[in-house]
Amino acid sequence: MNLFKAHFVHPYTQVPLIVYFNESDGHVTFEKDQEVLDILIKMEKKIGKDRKFVRDLHRTSHLCKTQYPVASFQDVFDFLEGIGVDKEDLTFQQLYVH
Secondary structure, three states: OOEEEEEEEOOOOOOEEEEEEEOOOOEEEEEEOHHHHHHHHHHOHHHHHOHHHHHHHHHHHHHHOOOEEOOOHHHHHHHHHHOOOOHHHOOOEEEOOO
C-alpha cells in the first residue's frame, strides 16, 4: 500500500485537517487533526465555546466521512485546489504501514 499524508488548515472553516492519499486504491480521505485541535482548545479556552468554530467543526466532519476517487497526485492537488488549498502549502509524507 502506498499511503501519503499531509497537514493543512481548511481555508473556509479554519479547522486543521489531515489529508490521506492512498495511491494504491486511488482515493483521498480527510480527518480532523485532533492533536492540533486539542492544543488550540487548550491554548484558547474560548475557542471551544465559539459557536462559529463549533459549527465549522461539524461541517468539516461531513468532509471526513467520504472517500474521494483520485488517480494521481495531480488529481489530489486539483481536488484540494478546488476547495481553496494551495499546492505549495502541502507537504506529503509517505507512511509505512506494516
